[in-house]
Amino acid sequence: MSGVEKPFVISCGDPAGVGPEIICKTWLERKNFNSRPFFVAGNFADFDDVYNIPVVKISEPAEATFAFDKALPVLHIYDGDITRLGEPTLDGAQCALHALEIASGLARSGDTGAVITAPVSKSQLYRVGFRYPGQTEFVSERCGIARENAVMMLGGPSLRVIPMTTHIPLKDVPSQLTHDLIVARTKSAAKAMTRNFGIENPRIAIAGLNPHAGENGNLGDEEKLVMQPAIDALLALGLNIRGPLPADTMFHEEARSQYDIALCPYHDQALIPLKTLHFFDGVNMTLGLPIVRTSPDHGTAFDIAGKNIADPRSMIAAIEMAATAVSNREKYDN
Numbered sequence: 001m002s003g004v005e006k007p008f009v010i011s012c013g014d015p016a017g018v019g020p021e022i023i024c025k026t027w028l029e030r031k032n033f034n035s036r037p038f039f040v041a042g043n044f045a046d047f048d049d050v051y052n053i054p055v056v057k058i059s060e061p062a063e064a065t066f067a068f069d070k071a072l073p074v075l076h077i078y079d080g081d082i083t084r085l086g087e088p089t090l091d092g093a094q095c096a097l098h099a100l101e102i103a104s105g106l107a108r109s110g111d112t113g114a115v116i117t118a119p120v121s122k123s124q125l126y127r128v129g130f131r132y133p134g135q136t137e138f139v140s141e142r143c144g145i146a147r148e149n150a151v152m153m154l155g156g157p158s159l160r161v162i163p164m165t166t167h168i169p170l171k172d173v174p175s176q177l178t179h180d181l182i183v184a185r186t187k188s189a190a191k192a193m194t195r196n197f198g199i200e201n202p203r204i205a206i207a208g209l210n211p212h213a214g215e216n217g218n219l220g221d222e223e224k225l226v227m228q229p230a231i232d233a234l235l236a237l238g239l240n241i242r243g244p245l246p247a248d249t250m251f252h253e254e255a256r257s258q259y260d261i262a263l264c265p266y267h268d269q270a271l272i273p274l275k276t277l278h279f280f281d282g283v284n285m286t287l288g289l290p291i292v293r294t295s296p297d298h299g300t301a302f303d304i305a306g307k308n309i310a311d312p313r314s315m316i317a318a319i320e321m322a323a324t325a326v327s328n329r330e331k332y333d334n
Ligand SMILES: NC(=O)C1=CN([C@@H]2O[C@H](COP(=O)(O)OP(=O)(O)OC[C@H]3O[C@@H](n4cnc5c(N)ncnc54)[C@H](O)[C@@H]3O)[C@@H](O)[C@H]2O)C=CC1
Pocket: 018, 022, 118, 119, 120, 121, 122, 123, 124, 135, 284, 295, 296, 297, 298, 299, 300, 301, 302, 303, 304, 309, 310, 311, 312, 314
């Protein structure tokens, strides 16, 4: 079986959240977006007779390719308690973690073409011993990539962003936004734009940290002392890069048309514009991995789980982005 034909694996995420529902809705939409075959790693009971679609138990990934047309294939990896939708439990968090572990391993071993991770609750995972800021760092480590080299990117049809620091308190951002971090994240971004999206010589924008990008050192000096020297070093390497730009004026439509990806000093600076524009079709992708890993941009949405109103478009977009990356890597990685 060639890499292009391998099914994708979706880790079930927190079973009490909307993950299983959007996976089932995505399966229903499979013909409308010409989906690659996929299967879920999770507890079969969380899918069987729950969402009104046919499901089938499989024992290995290759079976998914043939089963996919008629039913949602489920690789049963966890015997857990009965799930009550909208009521997260520690058992559900264990299931989510187990699914993430198995799904990452299957992608790493080459049994699947990509891994798509359904939403987990970080606070629930922390309660069962998860010691990573998020799935990004977990998957990276399982791939043998140091967590500092795992790069979180979120993308939608009109914007791609990278938060250069991710799940840390805001007060820690200035000290963690170092010359080396900016250079490493930007180089990863440039390489990833080509190998995942086929964009050669990508246009990169970097947001300043302070209001008005520091107003020439009057509203903060990180731009002058740290960011500009890092950008100069990147320009010397030949990267097509602009910044530090005032963050408040770089996300309107005309400004977005000037770059292929924006790097921002901290999480919300990147994710607020992305989720404002693309909450329902945004995708989270981990850059710098030997495997392709994507995820919907939204979370577990416990508040609406079980109401049959969860929107599956972000999951569909995650599968589409993974397929795009897999096919571009065939060209650019070889
Ligand atoms: N990829 C992942 O695994 C992510 C996980 N999370 C986790 O999710 C948990 C909840 O986070 P929140 O900040 O509440 O964000 P959230 O994205 O779960 O929910 C925010 C709001 O959007 C709505 N919403 C989310 N997805 C929706 C969908 N598909 N269709 C319709 N409405 C939807 C929810 O009902 C809620 O009102 C947290 O524990 C967080 O750690 C958050 C972001 C990403």
